[in-house]
Amino acid sequence: VCFSLISPQRIRTFRRALLRWYRRRGRDLPWRRTRDPYAVLVSEFMLQQTQVATVLPYYNEWLRRFPDFSTLARASESNVLHAWQGLGYYARARNLHALAKIVIRKHGEVLPDKIDNLRALPGVGRYTANAVATFAFDRSVPLVEANIARVIARLFDVRDPIDSTRGRETIWRYAIDLLPARGAASHNSALMDLGALVCTARVPKCGICPVKKFCHAQNPETLPIKKLRPPPKELTEAHAFTFHRNRILLEQSTGRWRGMWILPRARSTSSSSPVYMSIFPFTNHRITLKIFAHPPPRVRTEAQRWFSIAQLASIPLPSPHRRAIEQLLARRLQKLCSTFAPA
Incomplete structure (x- = not known):
């Protein structure tokens, strides 16, 4: 036409x-x-x-x-x-x-x-x-x-x-x-x-x-007609949840979330199971996020910092990591409450 x-x-x-x-x-x-x-x-x-x-x-x-x-x-x-x-x-x-x-x-x-x-x-x-x-x-x-x-x-x-x-x-x-x-x-x-x-x-x-x-x-x-897209590439990312003295260890990303704070990359995951898992899309990828509980590191890198729970509301955190942190903190609180609940 x-x-x-x-x-x-x-x-x-x-x-x-x-x-x-x-x-x-x-x-x-x-x-x-x-x-x-x-x-x-x-x-x-x-x-x-x-x-x-x-x-x-x-x-x-x-x-x-x-x-x-x-x-x-x-x-x-x-x-x-x-x-x-x-x-x-x-x-x-x-x-x-x-x-x-x-x-x-x-x-x-x-x-x-x-x-x-x-x-x-x-x-x-x-x-x-x-x-x-x-x-x-x-x-x-x-x-x-x-x-x-x-x-x-x-x-x-x-x-x-x-x-x-x-x-x-x-x-x-x-x-x-x-x-x-x-x-x-x-x-x-x-x-x-x-x-x-x-x-x-x-x-x-x-x-x-x-x-x-x-x-x-x-x-x-x-209509409209669109080209067939290739299936999204599957990626798995492992990160560490380190909670110590009511603070969480985060690091400033230099990758896709440059300038934002994320959970640090997990050092080793072979001997443990993830404490949290989620799947989210990112451009042409489908990313499986696995979070593992880690003890505090002996030495922090320059990109890493401890944050109190109150500080989390005022720093830039990508949504997948923020959701993971919120769920893991909620679980800790629930566990703490059940410990002190009357028998």
């Missing part, structure tokens, strides 16, 4: 139908109530690879803690990672922190409004640059994220995998065709909400779709 073959009048009719629906049914999201470039940028970083429902409680708290580029640039990496804790993909937080420093140092505390300059900043790709340009600077540029890609793939019956080079470019071309000269922010938000609320991945609500007469999908649930 080539949208350029459809009359301009039909394109305008499509946009009007979409916007009428959006004004009645669109989501009221806090980042849509502002044009502040910093607030818009924060929301876009948080929404990369994270669902709206997860982001909502973090967004307002982040702006309370770091209300502008200057405050964020002055913050320590530890405080930034702690504020991001629970959102995952911590490279986003490090990139946002680095970006704030660049804006202060090179751009006079003002976020650039040109797309090429935005894309030169850490962590800003095609989508994020266009989103900031649209929502903060009122530029008429297209957006393609998961919801919009699904809507467009169904509207135009796109048969190329949308995660292939050809498929991605096809979706972007259609997004450009649909774009109005003015009001791009509302148009892009409307497409997103249509995908989130009506044109959903599973069981799309075609019966109430405001633009169903424009849709060329014969069987919408089969």
Whole structure:
């Protein structure tokens, strides 16, 4: 289907139908109530690879803690990672922190409004640059994220995998065709909400779709097409739980959770069973986390530190390690209580 073959009048009719629906049914999201470039940028970083429902409680708290580029640039990496804790993909937080420093140092505390300059900043790709340009600077540029890609793939019956080079470019071309000269922010938000609320991945609500007469999908649930992904790689990681004099030994990670505190790597596991196990996904891996009880080491490494239980709330800990620590501490408390319980 080539949208350029459809009359301009039909394109305008499509946009009007979409916007009428959006004004009645669109989501009221806090980042849509502002044009502040910093607030818009924060929301876009948080929404990369994270669902709206997860982001909502973090967004307002982040702006309370770091209300502008200057405050964020002055913050320590530890405080930034702690504020991001629970959102995952911590490279986003490090990139946002680095970006704030660049804006202060090179751009006079003002976020650039040109797309090429935005894309030169850490962590800003095609989508994020266009989103900031649209929502903060009122530029008429297209957006393609998961919801919009699904809507467009169904509207135009796109048969190329949308995660292939050809498929991605096809979706972007259609997004450009649909774009109005003015009001791009509302148009892009409307497409997103249509995908989130009506044109959903599973069981799309075609019966109430405001633009169903424009849709060329014969069987919408089969679209969009995606490339077959290889199964996740299985990894096992062994870490040590060392609790001594009401303190826990942690070490600062230099790996995937760089700058965060984690349980130290277990020195030896051959003669014991894990006291805790969990499985969690991380990018294209499926990681089995095994925790073993260890006595205090004779000598701590430079990366290791003892923390009181009270201090754990104020340091950045990745969720899998925080959950493990909380469960192991709860077990110790339960065991202690049962010891002193009356017979």
